Amino acid sequence: MAPSRPAARPLIPALLAVALSAVLVAAILLRAVAAATAPALDGAAAGAGIAGLLVIVGAVAAGRSAPVGWGVGLLAAAYAAGLVGRGAQVDVLAPLVGLLLVLIAELSHSACEWRGPHATDPSVERRRWARLLLTAGAGALAGGGALALAAAVPGSVPGLVVGAAALVGLVGLAAWLRAGAGGSAQPVR
Amino acid sequence: MSWAPTGRLLAYPWLIAGLLLAALAAGRPELAAAAAPLAAVLLAGLLSSRRPEVPGVRLAASESRIVEGDRLDLTVEVSVPSEVESLEVGVAPPPGADLVDSSNPQVVTGAAGAPQSLSFAVRHRRWGAYPLGTVHLRAFDGFRLRRFEARLGSEAVVRAYPRPERLRSLIRPAHTHLYAGNRVAARKGEGVEFADIRPHAPGDQLRSVNWRASARRDGLWVNERHPERNVDVVLLLDTFTRAGPDEESTLEQMVRGASSLASAWLRERDRVGVIDFGGTLRWLEVGGGMRHAYRLIDALLDTEVVFSYAWKGIEVIPIRLLPPHALIVGLTPLLDRRFLIALLDLSGRGLDVAVVELPVESHLAVPRSPAAALARRMWRLERETVRARLLEAGVGIAPWAEGEPLEPVVAEVEAWRRRARLRAR
Numbered sequence: 001m002a003p004s005r006p007a008a009r010p011l012i013p014a015l016l017a018v019a020l021s022a023v024l025v026a027a028i029l030l031r032a033v034a035a036a037t038a039p040a041l042d043g044a045a046a047g048a049g050i051a052g053l054l055v056i057v058g059a060v061a062a063g064r065s066a067p068v069g070w071g072v073g074l075l076a077a078a079y080a081a082g083l084v085g086r087g088a089q090v091d092v093l094a095p096l097v098g099l100l101l102v103l104i105a106e107l108s109h110s111a112c113e114w115r116g117p118h119a120t121d122p123s124v125e126r127r128r129w130a131r132l133l134l135t136a137g138a139g140a141l142a143g144g145g146a147l148a149l150a151a152a153v154p155g156s157v158p159g160l161v162v163g164a165a166a167l168v169g170l171v172g173l174a175a176w177l178r179a180g181a182g183g184s185a186q187p188v189r
Numbered sequence: 190m191s192w193a194p195t196g197r198l199l200a201y202p203w204l205i206a207g208l209l210l211a212a213l214a215a216g217r218p219e220l221a222a223a224a225a226p227l228a229a230v231l232l233a234g235l236l237s238s239r240r241p242e243v244p245g246v247r248l249a250a251s252e253s254r255i256v257e258g259d260r261l262d263l264t265v266e267v268s269v270p271s272e273v274e275s276l277e278v279g280v281a282p283p284p285g286a287d288l289v290d291s292s293n294p295q296v297v298t299g300a301a302g303a304p305q306s307l308s309f310a311v312r313h314r315r316w317g318a319y320p321l322g323t324v325h326l327r328a329f330d331g332f333r334l335r336r337f338e339a340r341l342g343s344e345a346v347v348r349a350y351p352r353p354e355r356l357r358s359l360i361r362p363a364h365t366h367l368y369a370g371n372r373v374a375a376r377k378g379e380g381v382e383f384a385d386i387r388p389h390a391p392g393d394q395l396r397s398v399n400w401r402a403s404a405r406r407d408g409l410w411v412n413e414r415h416p417e418r419n420v421d422v423v424l425l426l427d428t429f430t431r432a433g434p435d436e437e438s439t440l441e442q443m444v445r446g447a448s449s450l451a452s453a454w455l456r457e458r459d460r461v462g463v464i465d466f467g468g469t470l471r472w473l474e475v476g477g478g479m480r481h482a483y484r485l486i487d488a489l490l491d492t493e494v495v496f497s498y499a500w501k502g503i504e505v506i507p508i509r510l511l512p513p514h515a516l517i518v519g520l521t522p523l524l525d526r527r528f529l530i531a532l533l534d535l536s537g538r539g540l541d542v543a544v545v546e547l548p549v550e551s552h553l554a555v556p557r558s559p560a561a562a563l564a565r566r567m568w569r570l571e572r573e574t575v576r577a578r579l580l581e582a583g584v585g586i587a588p589w590a591e592g593e594p595l596e597p598v599v600a601e602v603e604a605w606r607r608r609a610r611l612r613a614r
Contacts, residue, residue, distance in 0.1 A: 069200025073207060080211045080220055094219035098226040101204070105227075109196050109333070117279065119296035124275045131331060132230065139229025143222035150218030161209045161221050168205060168228050 010114035014060040017107035021056045024075055024100050025049035032082040041085030049078035060108050063115030068108040072101055090151050095140035102136040190243050190270075190326065190337040198334040201231045234332030241270035241337055245304070246324050248280075248343045254483070257316045257349045260289060265324055268304040269297055273328035273337065280309045281323040287312050294325065313349040315436055316444065318490055321345050350486050354449040354595045359457065360585075360603050363541040363610075364514035365418035378416040385413045419459045421475045421512045424451060425535075427521035427528040428467025431494045433552035439522040442547050442591055444489050446520055449595055450545075451489070455482045463488055464510055466531060468495030472510050501527050503534045511540065519544040523575055536582045543602050544579060544586040551591055583609060 028049050032042040052074030059067040079097050091097075114120070150160050205224045212220035244267055251262040269276045279294030289312045297305045313319055321343040328337045377384045386402050389409035402410040424447045431440040451461045455477060462475035463485055473488045511517065517540055521528050536542045556562040579586050587601035 065196035066199075068196055069203065072200065073204055076204060076208055076223065077211075079223065080208070080215065080217075083217055083219055084215050091219045094222040095225060098223035101223065102226045102230055105197065105200065105204075112196070113333075117294060119277045119279075119292065119294045121275045121296050121298045124296075124298055127274070128331065128333070131233075135229050135233045135332075136226040139226035142229065143225025146225065147218050147222040150221075160218060161213050164221055164224070164228065165206070165209050168202075168232060 010060075010063070010111045013107040013114070014111035017060055017104050017111060018053070018057055020100055020104050020107065021053045021071070021075060024097070024104070025053050025078065028078050028082045032085055041081050045078045045081035045085060047078075048074045048081060052078060056104065056108055060111040063112050065109050065112035068105060068112065071108070072105045075104065076101060090147070092144075092147070094147060095143040098143055099136050099140045102132075102139075106132060190241055190328070190339040192240055192335050192337045195329070195333055195336050197332070198231075198234075201227050201334075205231065230332060231334070234330060234334040237332070238330035238335050239272045240335075241272035241328060243339050243341075244268050244270050244276065244326065246326070246341050247304075248321050248324055248341075248345070250321055250345065250347050252347065253345075254348050254350060255313065256352050257313055258352060259312070259349075261311050261313065261347060263309040263311060263321060265307045265309065266304050267297060267307070267324075267326070269299055270328070272330075274298060274331070275328065277325075277327040278307050279325040279327070280311075281325060282311045283319045283322055285314050285317060286319055286322070287314065294327070313347075315441065316349050316351040316448075316490060318346050318348050321347060348487065348490060350490070351445045351448040353452040354445075356449060356453040356596050356599060358596070358600060358603065359450070359453055360516065360518065360543050360599055360606065362420040362422070362514070362516035365420050377413045379414065382415040383412060384415045386410045387413055419457070419477070420454075421515035422450075422454050422459055422461045423475060423511060423515050423517045424461065424463045425517055425519040425531075426463065426465050426467075426492060427519065427523075427525060428465045428469075428492060428494050429525035429528055430467075430496070430522070432522055432524065432549040437552075437591065439547040439549060439552075440492065440494055442589070443520045443522075444492050446545060446547075446589060446595055447492075448486055448489055450518060450599075451485050452482065455485075461485060462510060462515075464506060465492055466501070466506070466528060468497030468499075470501075470505055472507070474510060475512055475515065501531075503531045503538075511535075515540070517542045520547065521545075522547040522549045523572060524549060529575055529579075532579065532584060533582055536579075536584050542584045543606065544584055545595075545598055545602070546576070546586055546588045548588045548590055580605075585609070 029046055032045050052071045055067050055071035055074060059065065059071055083091055083094075146160055146164070205228050208220045208224035208227075212218060212224070247264075247266040249264045249266070251264070255261050263280060265278055265280065267276065267278055275296050275298040277294040277296050280288065282288055289310050291309045293309060295307045295309075297307065299305060311322065324341045324343070326337075326339040326341070329335065330337075386399050387410065389398065389403075389411050393411045397411045399410050399412045426443055426447060428440070431438045431443075433439055433441075435441070447463065451463065454461045458477060460475040460477040461481070463473045465471040471488070471491075473485055476484075517535055519528070519532050519542065521532075521544060523529065523546055532542055532544060553565075556565045576586055585602040585605040587598045587605070589595060589598040
């Protein structure tokens, strides 16, 4: 007989998500203030960053995962605004920002899911997080490589973006078609 | 298993698309690089995700019959599909039952195909026939992008019996039956209970000689005894109407009382039958024994009020349901005139009738106007008249207030019947 396990506590991922969001917003603001080239964009970055942080806080506090995407999107928008405001200098930490966005999103979603009725197995959760970090890390490495390529070859940004989007779209479509949807229940014996 | 996207699968494509569009619009490759980890997670998740088959689930209960309020252990045997690492298994108990002392849902992991057992405990708040519940299965893919779910119902039923009250004394019927039982008959014959002594007559057994009495008198004297007989009891349930909300209604109380009375009489080796006399007529003929006890309580669990305008008298009751010399015990809230007339008719035909009244006063709202208060007083007077008519017809009646024990009510009816018998002599 499988032993019953205590439910996972949602407070830890919630606090981590909020802390990482705050760190990201603070970093964006500090770098924008240090560069100080476009005050309007800096203001937009600050506004979007703080709004994103508040949305994340609200989502994990209410246990609703639907706004998490909006919160992460606002944080990404804050980063984009800060980046554009810095001028032509290439930001080599962009893949790390992407990694942070993944972590914030995953932690927030986990915190929301663990608020409702659920059961988790610690070993399965550990394996999932290891897999997630490895995959996101590999993605960040790939992003860093692409960034280096784009910096070395001027004017390659459109090709890079179109290629990435097409790849994501094709693989996503293939996976969707393979998985199918729907299903039906059958009675218990 | 059916599937649905999680919040991740709904959000990540838009985030990636937004970052890539912003990279194009601003000419900044950093935004495409920032989208790369999200894209990697999305791609890996979609590629590794496979929809699992519905696992074989076996839901079993530790008992098929329980007493209300008792704990029932449910066992869910389930095997984790190979496509997922872990499976959340939850049980949704039917309305009227609660999960106790167990976490819900629980999780199972492990090798594919190896079935595992999970225990859940439920408690049924009130009597009735309940399905075991619904098993909810939930699993996620490796990156929690898709949620797979299945909901499986069970056709098995568990019956929660009303908790019987302990009754040490019962209503004594006017006549006993010919079959042997635990009840001491009024007449004399072969038995255990001492009745009297009389002079010896040819044919008397030697063992019945009372040697002490014989020593003091001339000749032999023998003991006379009361034979032990059983009785036939018919519980007549008034299912024309009821008062009060579901779990506290007079119907609920009626079934509880009928179950207690039937159990007590059956324990005394008497024969008990039941008639639902209401919008529809349902019955179970008199019988005895353990099997009949289960059959009778199962029949009581199906008792319900069926509303009807049709006038019904005792002529609709098949004659074989009312054996000669049977004691008829009516349980009624005294709200429907048809039941009252039936009781009076039965008594008028010489049958032995007693009534346990289920008061409805506690289910009524407090009158808020002088007119309502007057109407309430008139209604009370009318009920008093009904009770007086029953008593006048020789039908013992006592009210059984909700939440009170049944035993004093039975004793009150029996005391009135004893007084009536004495008056009749």
